[in-house]
Amino acid sequence: MSDGAGEIIEVGEDVNEWKSGDRVMSMFFPEWSSGKPEFKKIKSISGESVNGFLTEESCVPAYAVTRMPEAYTYPEAACLPCACLTAWNALVELGNIQNKQKLLIEGTGGMSVFALLLAQQYGLDIYATSGSESKFDKLKSLGVINVVNYRNDENWGKSIFMLSGMGVDHIIDVGGGSTMKQSIEAACMGGCIYSIGILGNGRKGEITFPKLFFKFLKLQGLAVGSRAMQNRMVQFINDTGMKPIIDRSFSFDQIKEAFSYQASGKQFGKIVLEW
Numbered sequence: 573m574s575d576g577a578g579e580i581i582e583v584g585e586d587v588n589e590w591k592s593g594d595r596v597m598s599m600f601f602p603e604w605s606s607g608k609p610e611f612k613k614i615k616s617i618s619g620e621s622v623n624g625f626l627t628e629e630s631c632v633p634a635y636a637v638t639r640m641p642e643a644y645t646y647p648e649a650a651c652l653p654c655a656c657l658t659a660w661n662a663l664v665e666l667g668n669i670q671n672k673q674k675l676l677i678e679g680t681g682g683m684s685v686f687a688l689l690l691a692q693q694y695g696l697d698i699y700a701t702s703g704s705e706s707k708f709d710k711l712k713s714l715g716v717i718n719v720v721n722y723r724n725d726e727n728w729g730k731s732i733f734m735l736s737g738m739g740v741d742h743i744i745d746v747g748g749g750s751t752m753k754q755s756i757e758a759a760c761m762g763g764c765i766y767s768i769g770i771l772g773n774g775r776k777g778e779i780t781f782p783k784l785f786f787k788f789l790k791l792q793g794l795a796v797g798s799r800a801m802q803n804r805m806v807q808f809i810n811d812t813g814m815k816p817i818i819d820r821s822f823s824f825d826q827i828k829e830a831f832s833y834q835a836s837g838k839q840f841g842k843i844v845l846e847w
């Protein structure tokens with residue numbers, strides 16, 4: 573439970589940045605305030621090496637939260653610190669996405685759907701893969717140009733390459749070893765693949781190296797982002813009015829059901845617990 577949002581109840585004596593009543597959200601890497609990633613900045617992870625947010629109250633350092641988007645509810649803000657910031661870091665901070673470039677999102681999980689929403693705002697042409705035909709219409713209604721079913725089409729990378737007219741510029745790779753070969757196929761000349769996840773048992777796998785170098789591809793690994801990036805992302809959301817897609821909300825005591833639902837892969841976008 574790396575992410576949460578809520579209201580500040582009380583602040584410590586020396587805290588000037590916050591006051592009670594402020595609406596804030598958590599940080600995935602509480603020690604990464606700004607600048608480039610360093611081992612020491614990313615060793616603390618909310619919900620892993622430090623306490624997470626399956627809690628009614630939490631005591632955190634003042635630097636370990638940021639303001640949340642003004643028009644957001646707490647459940648909406650709780651979607652942002654991991655999934656949206658990862659997509660933001662990939663596409664905006666590192667990828668410098670531009671109007672009319674092409675993006676491929678893989679699957680319809682929380683992070684991929686945030687990549688889609690951000691790319692919409694920047695005017696990209698968006699392509700998607702999904703293993704769930706029932707989600708195709710929803711993807712199309714969000715402006716996705718073509719969807720390929722990665723379960724029926726084992727050469728889905730080539731299919732995306734053809735459908736997009738010589739490949740896509742940016743690829744959000746969520747499967748690692750289970751998707752990277754196809755991601756390389758889908759890329760255009762000089763495209764960039766953001767290695768983000770290992771869905772589909774993708775901890776290890778093969779890469780077609782000649783394709784990587786003859787297509788002059790960039791392979792960019794990344795993990796979430798810094799506090800400074802989170803603040804820039806919040807500013808962007810305030811400016812554009814972008815909203816997350818929440819598939820389902822569960823109550824605090826439905827956590828087991830929530831995890832089962834997450835594991836089923838039926839969700840489109842995020843799921844949240846609220847209380």
Ligand SMILES: NC(=O)c1ccc[n+]([C@@H]2O[C@H](COP(=O)([O-])OP(=O)(O)OC[C@H]3O[C@@H](n4cnc5c(N)ncnc54)[C@H](OP(=O)(O)O)[C@@H]3O)[C@@H](O)[C@H]2O)c1
Pocket residue numbers: 654655658678679680681682683684701702703704707722746747750751767768769770771772794795796834837838839841
């Ligand atoms: N590096 C980072 O900083 C970072 C940050 C966030 C997440 N992650 C990682 O990124 C991955 C996605 O995270 P998430 O929270 O968005 O996951 P999620 O919400 O659980 O995503 C589940 C969805 O992914 C799709 N999917 C499942 N297996 C797939 C496969 N083999 N190939 C393509 N799509 C597949 C399915 O969509 P369809 O039904 O449409 O097929 C499924 O509904 C995870 O591995 C997560 O650990 C990494």
